[in-house]
Amino acid sequence: MLQPVAVVSAHKGDVNCCCFSPNGKLIATASGDHTVRLFESSNGREVDQSPLRGHQFYVNVCVFSPDGRxxxxxxxxxxxxxxxxxxxxxxxxxxxxxxGVRSAAFSADGYHLAAGSSAGVLKVYKVSSRRMYRSLFAKETSIVALSYSPNGFLLASGSGSGEIRLWDPYAGLSLTSTEADDLCVSTCVFSPHHTSNVEQQEDGTYKLTHRFVLASGGQDHTVKLWNVVNIEGETSILHWQTLSGHSGPVYSVCFSPDRLYLASGSGDKTVTLWDMGYRTAVCTMGDHTRYVTTVAFSPNGKGLATGSNDKTLRIWKVVDPSSVAAASEEEPALIVGECRMAKLLSERGIKPKCPLGGWSVDDVGEWLRKIGLREFEQTFRDNAIDGTELLGLDAQMLADDLGITALGHRNKILRAIRELYSSATTNNGVPEEFLCPISMEVMQDPVIASDGYSYERSSILAWLGEGKQTSPMTNLPLASSSLTSNRQLKMLIERHLSVSNQQQKEQTSDET
Structure with a gap:
């Protein structure tokens, strides 16, 4: 999955941070040798004006503004x-x-820059005026990680005390927090995509809901995934899953732009690439000789940069050996990296009712118009893209075969395809995380097992009652048979079902 492109040994100190420019042509690095350096991403050659000198001590973080300037x-x-x-x-x-400044992040619009310090002070600046906009205080601990939500409404911070805290950076308010690690949250990052929906209430008012995914890493050697829900200013953070595999602290995590993959760098000297559909490790590379302190995906998702205490920057090419999963004559192809639910259904011999394979070219054209991409309708017609062909598309085919060069357009098409398939294969649009991985039914009494996953209590008890001592999700041995009630997940499921039932009643009422 990862092919080496270049090894850069320009720094004389630890490589503490790396990031790609928005156009993907440059990689910036921050180092313990007091410098910031710029390299060409294609070959690792340092640009003529580099290094950038001015700091007097370790440079801990570097980040490009969204416009790249x-x-x-x-x-x-x-x-x-x-x-x-x-x-x-x-x-x-x-x-x-x-x-010392330990972390920094630009807002999605580039108007603000947040910076966190070793003393637990979080400052938000207006970039244009270079003046401080907000000054916030977390705890008497370091703020070592920062990430803005993709819509800029939330700011997540990770601290040396093991806490993840969510902020409203504009109002200057702390919204909620959770203990994520016993020692330290070394890294946290929002997924580049989120979902929003508007629901009409009984009193005629409307309720706006935003849902995000947040990944974190820390001293417990794991990557944790969190569901963040913001409903009219009320924010909650719910542990979703734990990805285990590293044998050392996780110092950096990063989502690919299409959210299909997550990369993590660890104190065990390895870089792991995780499939976010199956939530399993795709590959692990151990080419660095010391701690991997930073990982970063390129804007098109085809490149990965990693930095280490071994003073090197490594540039990789992300290669998908099979961009589309094999399909039978009766069932259309699935997109690689698709939800684990589809895989488990297939393993159990259950064929999901997916009508998309029967779509005509005209149906695909109508779908493009609905998602606001009318300009590509003729291209899809010229290439005879019907429902079956639609399900088989990937990012490379969209770019190379259909000539869709804009990354945003390609990502929008792939997201829409995944939503189509997901809504056709899961329980009437119920979010995947609300379904028990064993029974494939909506959970009524969800519990967390020692593998970090949530199951319906009766299903996991039946699993354990059969004498099985491995995780149903990872097939790895379970540390214990203890189960913990997942009250937050139960509340979210009940809320979702309540809203769905109300919508169905309103629809039935309208039809009659």
Whole structure:
């Protein structure tokens, strides 16, 4: 899955952070040698104006603005510096922290920059004026990780005390927090995609709901996935799953732009690529000789950069050996990386009722118009893309065969395809995480097993009652047979079913 492209040994100190420019042409690195450097992503060659000098101590973090014009860096010297990516010259220094800057993140619109310090102070700046917009205080602990939600409404922070905290960066409010690790949350990052929906209430008002996925890593050697739900300002964070496999602390995680993969770097000197559909490890690379401190996907998802305490930056090509899963004559192909639910249904000999395989070219054209991509309708017609062909498309085919060059358009099409398939294969649109992986039915009494997954209590008890001592999801040995009630998940399921039942009643009423 990962093919080496280049090994860069320009730094004389640890590579603490790396990131791709929005156009994917450059990779920036922050190092313990007090410098920030820029490299060409295609071959690892350092650009002529590099390195960028100005910090007096370790540079812990670097991040590009969404438009790619500014590179921000944070250092143990307590300064956040802004650099022009065109001239590689310093264009400003933000308000100095009283302690080292450990983390930084731009908002999705690029108007704000958040920076976290070793003293637990979180500052949000207006980039245009270089002035502080908000100053927040978490705890007397380091803020070592920051990530804005893709819509910019939320800001997640990870701390040295093992806590993940969610903030409203505009109101300057702490919304909620959860203990994610016994020692330290070294990294946290929002998935690049989220879902939003508007529901009309009985009193005629409307309720807006945003749902996000957040990944974190820490000293417990695992990657944790969280469901973040924001309903009219009320925010909750719910543990979803735990990905186990590393034998050392997880220092960095990063989603691919299409959210099909998650990369993690660890103190065990390895980089692991996880399939987010099946939530299993795809491959693990151990080419670094010391801790892997940072991982970053390229904007098109075809490249991966990793940095380490071995003072090297490694650039990889992400290769999918089979971009489309094999399909029988009776059943259309599934997209690789699709939901684990589809795989489990297939393993149990259950064929989902998926009408998309019967779609005509005209049906596909109508679907494109509905999702706001009318401009590609003729291209799909010219290539005779019907329902079966639609389900077989992947990012490379969209770019190379259909000539859809814009990353945003390709991602929108793939997301819409996944939503079509998911709604056709799961229980009438019930979110996958609400279904028991054993019975495939909506959970009524969800419990968390020692593998970190949630199951219907009766189903997992029956599984254990058969003498099975392995996880139904990972096939690895279960640490114990103890079960913990997942009250938060039960509440979300009940809320979802209540809304669905109300919508069905309203629809029935309208029809009569």
């Amino acid at each position: 500014i590179l921000a860096s944070g250092s143990t010297d307590g300064k956040v510096k802004l650099w022009s990516t065109e001239t590689c010259k310093e264009i400003g220094t933000l308000d100095v922290h009283i302690s």
